[in-house]
Structures are given as structure tokens and as C-alpha cells.
Amino acid sequence: MLMVRDLSVCIEGKVIVDGVSLEAKEGELHVIMGPNGSGKSTLLSALMGLSRVRICGGSIVFNGVDITDKPSYERAKLGIALAHQNPPSIKGVKFSEVVKNLIRKCGCSDSTVMSKILRVDELLSRDLFVGFSGGERKRAELYLVLLQNPKLALLDEPDSGVDVESLDLIASAVRYLIKKSTTVILVTHSGSILNKLSRIDQVHVMIGGKIVYRDLPDKVIPAILKYGFKKGVEVLRDGG
Numbered sequence: 559m560l561m562v563r564d565l566s567v568c569i570e571g572k573v574i575v576d577g578v579s580l581e582a583k584e585g586e587l588h589v590i591m592g593p594n595g596s597g598k599s600t601l602l603s604a605l606m607g608l609s610r611v612r613i614c615g616g617s618i619v620f621n622g623v624d625i626t627d628k629p630s631y632e633r634a635k636l637g638i639a640l641a642h643q644n645p646p647s648i649k650g651v652k653f654s655e656v657v658k659n660l661i662r663k664c665g666c667s668d669s670t671v672m673s674k675i676l677r678v679d680e681l682l683s684r685d686l687f688v689g690f691s692g693g694e695r696k697r698a699e700l701y702l703v704l705l706q707n708p709k710l711a712l713l714d715e716p717d718s719g720v721d722v723e724s725l726d727l728i729a730s731a732v733r734y735l736i737k738k739s740t741t742v743i744l745v746t747h748s749g750s751i752l753n754k755l756s757r758i759d760q761v762h763v764m765i766g767g768k769i770v771y772r773d774l775p776d777k778v779i780p781a782i783l784k785y786g787f788k789k790g791v792e793v794l795r796d797g798g
């Protein structure tokens with residue numbers, strides 16, 4: 559369903575993502591881990607087609623359609639949605655208005671279930687993300703992604719800067735997406751959400767713009783959490 563081949567992404571002429579390949583099937587959960595500045599957010603921006611990044615090599619094929627050169631609104635129409643690492647506050651735009659528009663567009667019958675999972679009701683009357691705490695921001699952002707009923711959800715650090723309660727709600731929402739056969743690519747730096755997810759299909763370790771290691775979670779995650787990214791990968795390559 560998603561086939562990324564040798565993708566390179568440039569920002570202001572500098573190569574930030576360097577020859578990344580990745581394949582994900584329907585309903586799979588892929589985790590990308592890596593240190594700060596390794597290019598994780600840039601990779602997700604490129605998959606979403608955000609204009610701040612430029613694809614300077616390789617290709618992205620989504621459900622048989624080459625979307626490498628397609629703008630983000632066309633990718634959204636095809637069913638790709640992105641939860642930003644740091645969604646910007648928007649004064650004068652009510653969260654409830656955005657929610658209403660999305661519900662009208664997607665016609666999703668389970669919007670109430672989703673809002674319960676993420677406990678966003680008390681936020682609806684507020685301006686979008688204005689004064690939201692870390693956890694509220696991440697929950698609200700994820701709710702907007704769920705409401706798009708995506709086929710492919712790109713989640714950029716949904717677990718960073720959130721308290722334990724929000725983390726549980728966010729993990730439930732990710733499990734809900736997977737149950738609906740959504741393909742999820744989840745970026746995490748801290749890894750704090752990982753033991754709350756039911757089934758992870760593959761973990762990719764990204765360092766310096768490249769995927770330097772990938773394997774099943776049971777192998778990769780303990781090594782990374784114990785040794786850190788660089789040493790963890792060395793240990794894994796040496797056979798654990």
C-alpha cells in the first residue's frame with residue numbers, strides 16, 4: 559500500500575533524508591525511532607507532500623499511484639493524514655469548527671467513539687491549540703487525524719511531552735486506527751508509547767537521514783532503550 563523507494567529529501571539545498579526505502583502493507587504499524595535531527599519529521603513531511611521540503615530523489619507509491627510529485631491536498635484526498643510534531647496554535651479558529659468540517663467531509667459515523675477515546679470534548683469550545691497543554695495538543699491533533707478516516711496515518715511523536723494519562727489515551731487511539739485497518743507510521747524519539755501498542759510490525763532506526771537498521775520490535779526496542787541509538791545499532795549488528 560505504501561512503497562517508498564530510495565527517497566531523498568532536501569531542505570534549502572541540503573540533503574536531510576538520504577535514500578530511505580520503506581514498505582508498509584494495509585493495517586500495519588511501523589515505528590521509526592532515531593535521535594533528534596535525524597530527519598524523522600522531514601521524512602513524514604515528504605510523505606505528506608508538505609511544501610517546506612523538496613523531494614530530490616526516489617519515489618513514493620501509494621496504493622499503486624505514484625504520488626512523488628503530488629501536492630499535499632491530493633495526497634490527503636487519497637487518504638494520507640499527518641499529525642504534526644508541533645501543531646501551530648491558531649487564534650480565532652475554534653477547534654469545534656474544524657471538527658465539524660471534518661465530520662461533514664468524512665461522514666465518519668464513529669466520531670463520538672473517537673472523541674471519547676481521546677477525551678477531547680472539553681477542548682471543543684477553545685481556539686485551536688491555543689494554550690493547550692502538551693497532552694491536550696497531541697490528543698486534539700490525533701483526533702483531527704482520526705476524523706479524516708485515513709488509509710495511512712503519519713504520526714510524528716504522538717508521545718512526546720505528554721503525561722501518563724494522555725499517553726494511555728493516545729495509545730488507545732493508535733490501536734483504534736490499526737483495528738480499522740489503517741496503516742500507521744509512528745515516529746517516536748522517546749519510545750514511551752511502544753509498550754502500550756498491541757502489535758508493531760517493524761521498527762526502523764533512522765540516524766543521519768538514513769534508515770540504518772530495521773527489524774521486529776522485540777529485537778530492536780530493548781537494544782535501543784538499553785544502549786541508545788548508535789551503540790544499540792552496533793550491538794544489534796553484532797548479533798545482539
Ligand code: ADP
Pocket residue numbers: 569570574592593594595596597598599600601
Ligand atoms: P527529527 O524529526 O528527526 O528530529 P528533523 O526532520 O526535524 O529531525 O530535522 C532533520 C534536520 O533537518 C535537522 O538537522 C534540522 O536542523 C534540519 N532542518 C529541518 N527543517 C529545516 C529548515 N526549515 N531549514 C534548515 N534545516 C532544517
Ligand code: MG
Pocket residue numbers: 598599600643714
Ligand atoms: Mg521531529
